[in-house]
Amino acid sequence: MDFLELARKRYSVRSYRADPVEREKLERILEAARLAPTAVNIQPFHLLVIPTTGREAELLRIYNKKWFVQPPVVICACGIPGKSWVRKDGKNYNDVDVAIVMDHLILAATAEGLGTCWIGAFDLGAAKEVLNLAVGVEPIAFTPVGYPADRPPEKKRKPLSELVRYVSW
Secondary structure (H helix, E strand, O other): OOHHHHHHHOOEOOOEOOOOOOHHHHHHHHHHHHOOOOHHHOOOEEEEEEEOOOOHHHHHHHOOOHHHHOOOEEEEEEEOHHHOOEOOOOOEOHHHHHHHHHHHHHHHHHHOOOEEOOEOOOOHHHHHHHOOOOOOOEEEEEEEEEOEOOOOOOOOOOOHHHHOOOOOO
């Protein structure tokens, strides 16, 4: 599948089958995340792979939607801002780096026939507590990973003419 086809195929899955995710597929999507570019190649992130079975109640404290714990795995992409590259004007690139990592992971999952849903609207305090995160480690985004039980909706995107400018504003 070419890249545009992959990008068109990816969608936010909100209904999952309980089928297990094959270890080989999980390893391939984690490897794709590892290969993601980060500023100055520092790789200031960690991925937490969390089995959902038996942890549903505590995971629902992080994000209270039943479909969040339907698949067998949830992944949390964490950043380590204290180890990230900082631009001369003070802009810390941690969120950017982790977003690129998460995008690689989500697209790789799609290529493997798996569904994901980027979640940023989670309870930060609950995430830090449930995952027992070390000081200086920030959860940036979560995604369930599993086989979709729904169908992709029609993608609605603005036309390029509304999103792209050439040379200057």
